[in-house]
Amino acid sequence: MGCGSDCVDACRSGWGIRCRFPIVEPDYGHTKLRLSKEGLEAIQRINTPIAAVSVIGPYRSGKSFLLNQLLSLSCNKGFGVGHMRDTKTKGIWVWGTPVEIDVDGSKVSVLYLDTEGFESIGKSNVYDDRIFALAAVLSSVLVYNLPETIREADISRLSFAVELAEEFYGRVKGQDVAFEPAKLLWLIQRDFLQGKSVQQMVDEALQRVPNSNGDKYIDEVNQIRDSLAVMGDNSTAFSMPQPHLQRTKLCDMEDQELDPLYVERRDALKQLVASMIKPKLVQGRTLNGKEFVSFLGQILEALNKGEIPSTGSLVEVFNKGILERCLTLYTEKMERVSLPVSVDKLQQVHDLAEDEARKLFDKQHFGLQKLWFSQ
Numbered sequence: 001m002g003c004g005s006d007c008v009d010a011c012r013s014g015w016g017i018r019c020r021f022p023i024v025e026p027d028y029g030h031t032k033l034r035l036s037k038e039g040l041e042a043i044q045r046i047n048t049p050i051a052a053v054s055v056i057g058p059y060r061s062g063k064s065f066l067l068n069q070l071l072s073l074s075c076n077k078g079f080g081v082g083h084m085r086d087t088k089t090k091g092i093w094v095w096g097t098p099v100e101i102d103v104d105g106s107k108v109s110v111l112y113l114d115t116e117g118f119e120s121i122g123k124s125n126v127y128d129d130r131i132f133a134l135a136a137v138l139s140s141v142l143v144y145n146l147p148e149t150i151r152e153a154d155i156s157r158l159s160f161a162v163e164l165a166e167e168f169y170g171r172v173k174g175q176d177v178a179f180e181p182a183k184l185l186w187l188i189q190r191d192f193l194q195g196k197s198v199q200q201m202v203d204e205a206l207q208r209v210p211n212s213n214g215d216k217y218i219d220e221v222n223q224i225r226d227s228l229a230v231m232g233d234n235s236t237a238f239s240m241p242q243p244h245l246q247r248t249k250l251c252d253m254e255d256q257e258l259d260p261l262y263v264e265r266r267d268a269l270k271q272l273v274a275s276m277i278k279p280k281l282v283q284g285r286t287l288n289g290k291e292f293v294s295f296l297g298q299i300l301e302a303l304n305k306g307e308i309p310s311t312g313s314l315v316e317v318f319n320k321g322i323l324e325r326c327l328t329l330y331t332e333k334m335e336r337v338s339l340p341v342s343v344d345k346l347q348q349v350h351d352l353a354e355d356e357a358r359k360l361f362d363k364q365h366f367g368l369q370k371l372w373f374s375q
Ligand SMILES: Nc1nc2c(ncn2[C@@H]2O[C@H](COP(=O)(O)OP(=O)(O)OP(=O)(O)O)[C@@H](O)[C@H]2O)c(=O)[nH]1
Pocket: 058, 059, 060, 061, 062, 063, 064, 065, 066, 080, 081, 082, 083, 087, 088, 089, 090, 115, 116, 117, 118, 189, 241, 242, 243, 244, 245, 247, 248, 249, 250, 251
C-alpha cells in the first residue's frame, strides 16, 4: 500500500512531489543499515535549517498510520500502513515534502520520519537498537508510540538513547553542549489508563524501585531510571484513544467515521508536536540539507561498526571525517609549491597551510582538540 513504484520513480526525478522515500534501509541480512540515495538526494536540496520528527515504537503499533494522520495524508498517498506482514515499514522513511514552519522568526523545514518497528521476528535486538539510536540522534522530536503501557524494555531503550546523547552530543548538564538531544513525546494509545493521567503513569514508570536487599538487577534498573532523569522537562506524555474498533478498515475511513474524541486528540497532538519543534543543532549550529545528510552518514557508519555502539567510537568517526577534510586542505596547499624550494620558504608555506587547516579543524571538530596532535 502507499506510494507505488510509479510514485517512487516520480520522486526520484525531483523534489517537491508529494511522496515518501526510504533514507535508510536494512542490508541483506537485516542486521546493519545502509543509506538510501534517493531520499538523501532530495534532502540535500533543502537550504533552510532542518528539524526532524520521528515516530518510533514497537512493531505494528500504528506508527505509519499516525504519521499519515499528522500530515493529513491518506494511506494511499502517505506512509505504508498495513496489517499484512509484507507491508511493514523497513528501515527509515521520510515524507518527501518537508513541512515548512516558522520557529522564532526563522524558516525551518520539518522532516517527518517513519521507522521500522521494534521486536518483530527475523531480526536482532542490535538492529532495533540501531534504528532507535539513529532516530534519537537525528530528531528534534521523538514520538515514542506505545500501544499499551510502558514496559521495562522501553525504559532501557530510552536510557540507551539518553546515554548516547550524553556522551556523543556533549554533557547535557555541562556547559559544553555540542548537541541538543531530542525532546521526547510519549504517545500512549488505547483507552486503558483507568483514571490515571498519562503523565502520572510515565512518572510512575520512571520512579526508582525500592531495593532494601541490594538486588543487583533492581540496582541496574534503578541506574537506568536515573539516567533518564536527565530528560527532565524534555519529556511529555500524551494519550490517544483508538481511532476506531475496526483496525483493518482504518485506511478507508474519513474523519467523520473515526471516533470524534480521536480526531480531537489527534488535532491537539499536531499542535503539541508543532510547539515542540526546534531546528536540530550540532555544535550550536543548525544543519541544512547537505549537513544533515552528512551527519546521518557519519552516525550510520559508527552505528554499523559495533555491536552496541560504543559512544566513544561515534565521536571518533565524527571527528575523523573532519580531520580528513583538514588534511586534504593542507596537502592541496603544499602541492602548490614548485620545487626546488629553499628550506625557509618550505617552512613558511607549511606554517601557512597548517594554520589554515587547523583553523578549519577548530571550527568543526567535536570534543577535545587532542585528536589533532595524536594523528
Ligand atoms: N486499533 C488500532 N489500530 C491501529 C491504530 N493505528 C493503526 N492501526 C492499525 O494497525 C495496523 C498497523 O498499522 P501501521 O501504521 O502499519 O503500524 P506500524 O507501527 O507502522 O507497523 P510497522 O511498520 O510494521 O512497525 C494497521 O492495520 C492499522 O490500520 C490505532 O491507533 N489503533
